[in-house]
Amino acid sequence: MTEPLVRAVNVRKSFGDLEVLRGIDLEINRGEVVCVLGPSGSGKSTFLRCINHLDRIDKGEIWVDGHLIGYRRAHGHTYELRPHEIAAQRRGIGMVFQKFNLFPHRTALENITEAPIFVKRQSKADAEARAHELLERVNLGDRADFYPAQLSGGQQQRVAIARALALDPTLMLFDEPTSALDPELVGEVLDTMKDLASDGMTMIVVTHEIGFAREVADRVVFMDGGVVVEHGPPRQVLDDPQHPRTRGFLAKVI
Amino acid sequence: MTVPSTSTLTRANEQPVDGGRIRPVRHPGQWIGVAAILVAAALFVQFLVTNEKLRLDLVAGYLFERSVMRGLVLTLELTVVAMVLGIVLGTVLAIMRLSGNRVLSFVASGYIWFFRGTPILVQLLFWFFLGSILPVINLGIPFGPTFVEIPTNVLISQFTAAILGLGLNEAAYMAEIIRAGIKSVDPGQSEAAEAVGMSRMLAYRRIILPQASRVVLPPIANNTISMLKLSSLVIVVGLPELLTAVQLIYSRNFQQIPLLIVASIWYLLLTTILTIIQVRIERRLDRSVTGPRPVIRAAERQGTPS
Ligand SMILES: Nc1ncnc2c1ncn2[C@@H]1O[C@H](COP(=O)(O)OP(=O)(O)OP(=O)(O)O)[C@@H](O)[C@H]1O
């Protein structure tokens, strides 16, 4: 398929007087892994949240898998989608948060089966069988009955990845998935993400892990001040940045 | 560097004599306290047993008296039904107040303002006398045709009036307790729920309210225990619950103290049962946070380097 999986066209978003996204244009192909870098406050999280409509955009459009996110066009007019239609769109998009946001009152297994059972109406047995598979895949086959408080940060984040995968998303969004982890736990989460990338998952990863971006990303996007300043293959953007702001940022983080 | 008194510090060459057994800090004050409480308790028991005016024989005689039993059952019924109504309606009101919808939020705030702001006695009497202001209740299209006409006094019995009075009032207080509980849940939880495609209502039911329940349980237990005693107000609509039942008896035989002891014994018993239930539920809800780790079976562990 040649049509990109994600297409953002002139996306704008303000919080009150503060314009956080000022016209983002970006296309992401199926199976591509894109790492988004940029200084704090540049709008990386906001952009990610707009892709699954956790934040609504003010102007422009975001298409995922042929669907206009959050809105419907008819006869030249744009209408807001109903909550259940937005919920249905979100099911195709997995999201992993910086602070894991696991459901603390549910075990690792229940965290994963929650949406398949109650949103997708799968049978409990099917959902649990699949959840066990996913736990194996993130190397936590023996932690099914643990509550989040009984897991390390790295284990919690891997359960969160499994939870996002349970709805068979076509796109995975990661917002600084390793920033809240102790240094020795970062590797296990990045390894899980690498596996996912090599399985062909389309991924947008906001991260400060330059090493991960260099090794895994097909493309690196550098954002600053609410716009995409430059993007390209990791070698090009990381080793030979064209824009002075990219150079300044990389000089600080590497 | 500041150093406490040198006598409490260990010198480098100090050697243990009993294999290094650690002796916990002593708390002599605790023992003095326990002794004082025991003496006070003994004095109180002696006062109860030897004081003829208390008429403990009457207490025993009236404890299971029929009108007392009927009052006890009524107290229980009123408390349970009013609390269930209060919790359910209170949850709805709390969610309305927190919804982004201005109309819903305004309606809920107005409800809470009104029902907290007027005396509960007035509310009870209002429902009881509704029939005199509004003799028939019409079901039909507003300003249009009527399909059914029901006399208000048929629809609202004494018990219904009591439940409406107590339950609708309780809902107003409950709404604020539950709203505080919901706000105590990390906003990341509803985001995670939305991100996996849950509707707002499903997220409340499966994710947010279960977590809020840990926070709201102690104040709900408080309100339930208050309701046991608050329900005695329903005498204004002519219902004799526990406290009224004993009052009716002592208005005839003038044995106020023994009969008030009878009522207190039952209230204490109900409170004890409620407290036990509360502790049980609390322990269940805390399981996910403080519970023991599950055992990892050896067979499962193989090949899982985590
Ligand atoms: N809900 C909100 N209300 C108001 N302002 C917000 C909100 N969310 C984000 N902002 C503001 O938008 C700007 C961009 O935030 P965003 O979280 O997208 O940045 P970021 O690039 O992810 O930064 P970081 O690396 O620190 O996570 C910031 O100035 C932030 O304060």
Ligand SMILES: [Mg+2]
């Ligand atoms: Mg961010």
